Amino acid sequence: MTTRGFVGRSRGVDQDRLPPGQYLERGFPVLSYEATPSVDRADWQFSIDTAEGSTSWTWDQMLGLPQTTVTVDIHCVTKWTKFDTTWEGVTIDDFLDAAGVELSSPYLLATCYTGYTTNLPSEDVLDGRAMVAHTFEGEPLDPEHGGPARLLVPHLYFWKSAKWVRGLQTMDENSPGFWEGYGYHIRGDPWLEQRYAGD
């Protein structure tokens, strides 16, 4: 359906790099429903809970693991895409290697210091596809963007990259997290435009 008189203005950007329905944003909008929490690095912990048990890392222990830097495009379900964002952190693979555990369950729930949750298939966080990021563009991650550390799963819509992340718990079933419970898509692949349930 053509909209009368609409031509669109975003023609200058590389359309092949924009998932369907997205537009290029040069700022870094903040989208979260809650007040930004203050999480002290001294009290920070990240844990991975599996059926076999739980492993936790303090801030310093996390910094002692192999550090990885990635430059990726990020896509928010509210339509903005930001190109070439650089993050440093620890991949989920490296946490698992350090703990000597494998993700035997097919799904995960990411939990956060605010009570926020989001669900993910385990395979979406493996093979270098996800990290706990503590540095953005060479600077400590701002609290409003999820600092001290957030999950980064850039190949899925950005609500999956849980801010203020506190841990990952394995799940046998794909139980919806916070936004997924409000009708957002259970997986959220931006290239398939999986914004809402049923897409």
Added chain:
Amino acid sequence: MPATDTDARAPGAIGGVGGWQKVTIDSITEETYRAKTFRVSLSDWNGFRPGQHVDVRLTAPDGYQAQRSYSIASPPEVESALDLTVELVEDGEVSSWFHEVAQPGDVFELRGPIGGPFTWTVDDGGPLLLVAGGSGVVPLMSMLRHRQAQNATSSAHLLYSSRTLDDVIYRDELEAYSSDPSGPRVSHTLTRKHPPGWTGFTRRIDREMIDELLDEMGKPPAVFICGPTAFVESVAAGLVTAGVDAERIRAERFGPSG
């Protein structure tokens, strides 16, 4: 209303957002020099919760599509129609279509309603504290209009920050609340310029303003804040410092979105 995540989810849960539907513009109201309200009629109507938004999609002749989200300004009591208040954003491809091209009778695509935690109905009770920065007033207006339509008497207060008096959206309607004994209290602050004789606030929202409001409300309110990111961050932090439980605060932030 204990605003924990679990409690917030139940009433706001939506079975599905549904697909795109074509909607027709019935009327256009100029709210300010850069905000217009578009009343659209919907054939597929399942109601909504005040505070929710919709996705809008425009399509160019060559198939290029642009999508944006807009908050609903009308209350659910206005059935089979929605008011969308659109602020003109510099270089915004969708907002400029609304402002410079759209006429009554024009058709575009809409999807929704969408959104869960940032919603309120009279069943959630009061007191209610709404804090708006600029066009962040739009989803809060849906809550106030719903409250009026339901003749709710629990206390409600809107603190609304604008640059100048000319930037105040829904000014007459907000003014009229002052003559309604059970209407919400409305406080304005004008941060850039104010007319002679102005009796409202003239500064950015600060801790003193927040303390004054909280004292007046007595009981801890449910709080909804909507506005630009920096505004929301500063107001939410001020409320938490003033002793409001972070779990009672719901925020919606927006950046430039065209």
